[in-house]
Amino acid sequence: MENTLTSKQLLAKLQSEHYAGAMQAKKEGKLVAWATSICPQELLETLDIDVVYPENHAAAIGARKDAPQFIANAEAKGYSTDICSYARVNMGYADIQFSEAENIPMPDLIFCCSNICNTVIKWYENLAKTLHIPLVMFDMPFNHTFDVPEHSIRYMRGQIEYAIQQLVDITGKKFDYDKFSEVMKVSSESALWWRRATDLGRNHPSPLNGFDMFNYMAMIVCARGKESTRDLFKLWHDEMAEKVRLGKGPWKEGEEKYRIMWDGIACWPHLSVTYKTLKKYGINMVTSTYPESWTIVYEQNDLDGMARAYSANYANRNLDYGTGNVIKLVRDFDLDGIVYHSNRSCKLMDFRQYEVQRRIEGATGVPSVVFDGDQTDPRIFSQAQYETRIQALVEMMEENKIKKQRGDL
Amino acid sequence: MNNAQTIIDALCEQALHPALAVAKSCRDAGKDAVGCFPIYTPEELVYAAGFLPVGMWGGSTEIKLADRYLQGFCCSIMRSNIEYGMRGTYNRLRAVLLPTLCDTLKCICENWKVAVSQLPVIPVVYPQNRSLPAGEQYLKDEFSRVRLELEKLAGHPITDEVLEKAFALYEDWRSAMREFCEAASTHPKTINAKVRHLVIKAGWFLDKAVHLEKIRALTAALKELPEEPCAVRVVATGLMAEPVGVLNLMVENGMAIVADDLAQESRQFRTPARPEGDALSRMAWRVMDQRGCPFLYEVEKTRGQMLIDLVRQYKADAVVTMLMKFCDPDEFDYPIYKAELEEAKIPHLYLEVEQQMDSFGQAGTRIQSFAEMIG
Incomplete structure (x- = not known):
């Protein structure tokens, strides 16, 4: 039966099972964890703890335009409008505990990894304090060097060992190292298939529409330790490989005229308009920094390698790495332009964005624009500004195309 | 009263004019200065390396150059620091130490390398899981790494003996500061909100040995005065x-x-x-x-x-x-x-x-x- 599903249908099924499964687990008295998006979920999967991801949940709430009530609730408690809106949505949800968009069970424990930002440390600290539940913390020091330093790896390794003990104490279960090994293997395979699938965006035209990637991303966030996720990405990959063979582009109608990268999280409350505006001009988002962020690949049973892989993500590394990574994307995906989302929620991305933009433009000559928005707070984005910026980008990309044809570039 | 007031006036003057205060401190001590970004910068290492640690807490200034790197919704201390750095205000410093304790500081660290490239930055990364043995070891390793960086900058090793002395001086200073705050709390007129802030702030621009001496004298003078309502x-x-x-x-x-x-x-x-x-x-x-x-x-x-x-x-x-x-x-x-x-x-x-x-x-x-x- 499952074999007949398309990857899109399978994605919808797995997503719905993910949320329903967690609700059911809670009903049955099983432990439920809330976790940050790029955390070593392998430990939780090994112990059969159902995990939901507040960032993913907040995105779902944002996309279905239900964020304002949660944001208002958090702000009434004293949370500033300046802090991450995923956090505000989640803090509000922890209080209201119901959304028309999507529901998650309340957690019995929370699991936080600082490789995406320090903001999650504060956010989860507050959750632990207000909900009176244990917090398992993974601190992954910021890599101001290109590579992850050795003393940092030793520190993270020590934390993995400590976290296992903490989880054993919380669950009362024995930690099954054979299962852990299998989960590590599956997680790496999921990451590889995710990467292989998203890499197909390199083709001309790209079979991948980047906004679909935002949707598929839900499963690499929420369930990469599961075989079903690996199989989903393999199916998605195979479907797109077939499209490549047939020379099919991202859309049923309309031609891919320009290929761009989108920098930053989606503007969830305005997903449709941000997508349609691009499509109107024949702009396809063929990649972003996210394929790389979830390429968490390491040798099975290599705890140091696992620590290194988790610590080495884009947000946790220096600008030389970040810009090198984007320059490579520009070349590998043959990009015509870049759209930078100056996302009010994400200071860690924002305050490097101008310099990244300059370096990429300097190294590749690819034009770019920045627009103001937010991942879930609908109040920041302006459709008029977005449209104007995209028009400006189209003009610059068109000029470059003409120059290329003339041989000036 | 007079003795207290003389010390207060001098410290307030220094806190209000950091550039002059730092220049004088460097001259008097015969030391070069190293900038210390907020917060918990390991000043003892800087001091032991023979430099004058100087606090970098921004300032009230018009932001022009920093807009090249930072949006308007960035912490104003950090915008000021980048602005001053780009403008050359900090050029007397030999280097800056920067703890990456929040997301903004991480970005400032990366931007500084380019925006203020004339001034080397030595990042310091603190462990957040600091109660674990692995966290403690990491922090010691990190301090050792920073020590090496400072030794390179100074051109000589930091001996254990010198480091112990620097640490002891800082402990004396910290103890004196706690005592000062106690005395200040019973003299809220002499040490009003502004004076209290400036007296403490002056410590960021003076040699700690000098600030220690003044604070001790001020605390002693305060204790002579009757308590104030x-x-x-x-x-x-x-x-x-x-x-x-x-x-x-x-x-x-x-x-x-x-x-x-x-x-x-x-x-x-x-x-x-x-x-x-x-x-x-x-x-x-x-x-x-x-x-x-x-x-x-x-x-x-x-x-x-x-x-x-x-x-x-x-x-x-x-x-x-x-x-x-x-x-x-x-x-x-x-x-x-x-x-x-x-x-x-x-x-x-x-x-x-x-x-x-x-x-x-x-x-x-x-x-x-x-x-x-x-x-």
């Missing part, structure tokens, strides 16, 4: 008690700061070192033992209780939050300790501050009405 006694919490314009308003309204939980003030000296161990271990333990700080992970979140305890200990009437706009860690703590203060029935005043603030009308009204309500 005060209309409104408050505990201040946040990053720093600036802009000074806000403190002027407090003074005008009879509001004194009798204890603080400010990063630029008591947080740097409130935690004494453990008695045993070598300097590097004791430095690490000081960070591990620090409580109630928004920049250091603490699952129990004791800041609210700590503020309540301070209010009781210093017979304060209220807590004043000086929230530096766009400071995420502080903004996340606020709703938690606000609820705890409310439960303890402790009045509190929330003031949002920015270094580039040029109008104090709203703050003035809020401080005045709060003081009237309490007093």
Whole structure:
């Protein structure tokens, strides 16, 4: 039966099972964890703890335009409008505990990894304090060097060992190292298939529409330790490989005229308009920094390698790495332009964005624009500004195309 | 009184004119200066390397150049630091140390390398899981790495003996600062909100040995004076008690700061070192033992209780939050300790501050009405 599903249908099924499964687990008295998006979920999967991801949940709430009530609730408690809106949505949800968009069970424990930002440390600290539940913390020091330093790896390794003990104490279960090994293997395979699938965006035209990637991303966030996720990405990959063979582009109608990268999280409350505006001009988002962020690949049973892989993500590394990574994307995906989302929620991305933009433009000559928005707070984005910026980008990309044809570039 | 006032005047003058103060300190000590970004910068290592550690807490200045790197919704201290750096204000420094304790500081670290490339940056990464043995070891390793960087900069090794001496000096200074704060709390007129801030702030621009001597003399002079009454006694919490314009308003309204939980003030000296161990271990333990700080992970979140305890200990009437706009860690703590203060029935005043603030009308009204309500 499952074999007949398309990857899109399978994605919808797995997503719905993910949320329903967690609700059911809670009903049955099983432990439920809330976790940050790029955390070593392998430990939780090994112990059969159902995990939901507040960032993913907040995105779902944002996309279905239900964020304002949660944001208002958090702000009434004293949370500033300046802090991450995923956090505000989640803090509000922890209080209201119901959304028309999507529901998650309340957690019995929370699991936080600082490789995406320090903001999650504060956010989860507050959750632990207000909900009176244990917090398992993974601190992954910021890599101001290109590579992850050795003393940092030793520190993270020590934390993995400590976290296992903490989880054993919380669950009362024995930690099954054979299962852990299998989960590590599956997680790496999921990451590889995710990467292989998203890499197909390199083709001309790209079979991948980047906004679909935002949707598929839900499963690499929420369930990469599961075989079903690996199989989903393999199916998605195979479907797109077939499209490549047939020379099919991202859309049923309309031609891919320009290929761009989108920098930053989606503007969830305005997903449709941000997508349609691009499509109107024949702009396809063929990649972003996210394929790389979830390429968490390491040798099975290599705890140091696992620590290194988790610590080495884009947000946790220096600008030389970040810009090198984007320059490579520009070349590998043959990009015509870049759209930078100056996302009010994400200071860690924002305050490097101008310099990244300059370096990429300097190294590749690819034009770019920045627009103001937010991942879930609908109040920041302006459709008029977005449209104007995209028009400006189209003009610059068109000029470059003409120059290329003339041989000036 | 006269002796106290002379010391106060000199320290306030130095705090208000950092460039002159730093130039004089360098001249007097025959040392080059190294900049120390906020917060918990391991100054003892800088001092032991033979440099003068200098605080870098921004300042009130027009932001032009920094806009090239930072959006307007960035912490004003960090915007000022980048602005000063690009403008060449910090060129007398040999290098800067920068702890990456929040997301903004991580970005500042990366931008600094390009925006202020003439001034080398030595990042310091603190462990957040600091109570674990692995966290302790990491911090010691990190301090050792910073020590090596500073040795390279100085062109000579930092011997254990010199480091021990530097650490001992800093412990003496921290102890003297705690004693000063005690004495200041019973003399809220002589040491009013503005004076208290400036006397402490001066320490960021002076050789700690010099500041220590002055603080000891000031504390001794204060102890000679009779205790002073005060209309409104408050505990201040946040990053720093600036802009000074806000403190002027407090003074005008009879509001004194009798204890603080400010990063630029008591947080740097409130935690004494453990008695045993070598300097590097004791430095690490000081960070591990620090409580109630928004920049250091603490699952129990004791800041609210700590503020309540301070209010009781210093017979304060209220807590004043000086929230530096766009400071995420502080903004996340606020709703938690606000609820705890409310439960303890402790009045509190929330003031949002920015270094580039040029109008104090709203703050003035809020401080005045709060003081009237309490007093």
